[in-house]
Amino acid sequence: MFRFQIIIEYDGTGYVGWQSQKNGKSVQKEIEKILSKILKIKIKVISAGRTDAGVHSTNQSAHFDIKNNILNKYQFISSINYFLSKKNISIKKIIKKNNKFHARFSAKEREYKYIILNRNAPPVLDKNKVWHLRSKLDMNLLKKAAKKLIGTHNFNAFRSSNCQANSPIRTLKKLKITKKNEKIFFVLRSRSFLKNQVRSIIGCLKYVGEKKWDVKRLEKVLKSKNRKNCATPAPAQGLYLSKVIY
Numbered sequence: 552m553f554r555f556q557i558i559i560e561y562d563g564t565g566y567v568g569w570q571s572q573k574n575g576k577s578v579q580k581e582i583e584k585i586l587s588k589i590l591k592i593k594i595k596v597i598s599a600g601r602t603d604a605g606v607h608s609t610n611q612s613a614h615f616d617i618k619n620n621i622l623n624k625y626q627f628i629s630s631i632n633y634f635l636s637k638k639n640i641s642i643k644k645i646i647k648k649n650n651k652f653h654a655r656f657s658a659k660e661r662e663y664k665y666i667i668l669n670r671n672a673p674p675v676l677d678k679n680k681v682w683h684l685r686s687k688l689d690m691n692l693l694k695k696a697a698k699k700l701i702g703t704h705n706f707n708a709f710r711s712s713n714c715q716a717n718s719p720i721r722t723l724k725k726l727k728i729t730k731k732n733e734k735i736f737f738v739l740r741s742r743s744f745l746k747n748q749v750r751s752i753i754g755c756l757k758y759v760g761e762k763k764w765d766v767k768r769l770e771k772v773l774k775s776k777n778r779k780n781c782a783t784p785a786p787a788q789g790l791y792l793s794k795v796i797y
Contacts, residue, residue, distance in 0.1 A: 552616045556646045556654060557582075557596075559611040562639035564679045564788065569602045569611070578602075578640060582613075585634045589627075590617060599654045599795040600661055603747075605787030607680070609664075610643070612795040614654040621645065654795075658742075660724065662794035663749045665737040665785065667757075669730075681734070682753075682789035688760030690730055696759040696766045697726045700752060700773065707776040709752055710745035711784075719776070721745060726752075738793070753785035 559582070567575035571583070579596055586594040598613040621627050624645050631642050651657075668674050668681040669688055700723055707719035725740035737756070739749055755772060758764040764782075772780045 552618060552650065553620050554614055554616050554648045554650050554652060555621060556612060556614045556644075556648050556652065557642050558644040558646075559608060559613060560641045560643055561608050561611065562679075563602060563605050563607045564639070566604060568604045568606065569598055569600075569608075575604075578611075581635065581638050581640060582642075585631055586615060588634075589630055592617065597654050599658045600743075600792065602790075602792050603787055605679075606790045606792065607788075608792040610794050611792055612654050612658070612797075614648065614652065616650075621647075652797075657797050658795050660740055660742055660796040661744065661792070662725075662738060662740045662796070663744070664791045664793040665739070665749060665753050666789050666791070667735040667737075667753075668733055669735055670733040679788045682786055684757070686761050688735060688757065689762065690728070690735070690760075692762065692766070693728050693735070693756055693760045696756055696769050697728055699766060699770050701726050704773060705776050706745055706748055706773075708772050708778055708781050709748050709755070710778070711747035711751075712778060714746035716743075716745050719745060721748065728756075740794075747784050750784035750787065750790060751781050753789070754782040757785065758782045 561578050567577050569578045571577045571580040583594050583596050594615050596613050596615045628642050666681045668683045671685050674683055703722040705719050706721050721741055723741050727738045729736050755769055759769055
């Protein structure tokens, strides 16, 4: 058997998420259908992580196994993308791996990016790609608050009620905030994230940036370990799975 890793870019708008589900169109299912059609055998694709409905990716990582080697990778990618382009999915790279490689279990860290468009006028070119906020956010307060979340914590207050992770303990290795023109960029890195953790963090930081909360309030929410104290999670359309580190 030959194992291949694929790096995928997709627009999550209109999808129920990465994972195949009975209740709608998924990114995983669309890729599996095209691969199965081209390779003339049923293909199962395993990803580095699931993304929720409406969440995008610039560098999702996944793998699949086949009996025969792929000799012409350029032609193979071109064939796949011919069909996937109509579905707002693109295979950026295909890399031959040994059978010890696993897209999910071999991953050491995952990085997410969140984008806020902070201006009065609504987006046109960035529609469904950013969180549009008219209220001005204080960058100094955002950065000050972000520092309180970096490190190893019990993030129970920042995960969804149906999160299936065994432990709420996570180590947030990076939470970098930058601003360029009208956009505010949040980059978060961890070995793994809880369900809705990133969007919950962004929702809380937004309250701090608007001065609805002070930094101490954010710390209390973290220490409370209670989901009810968390702010409303940021919407999915501003979130991107941007990097998987092996």
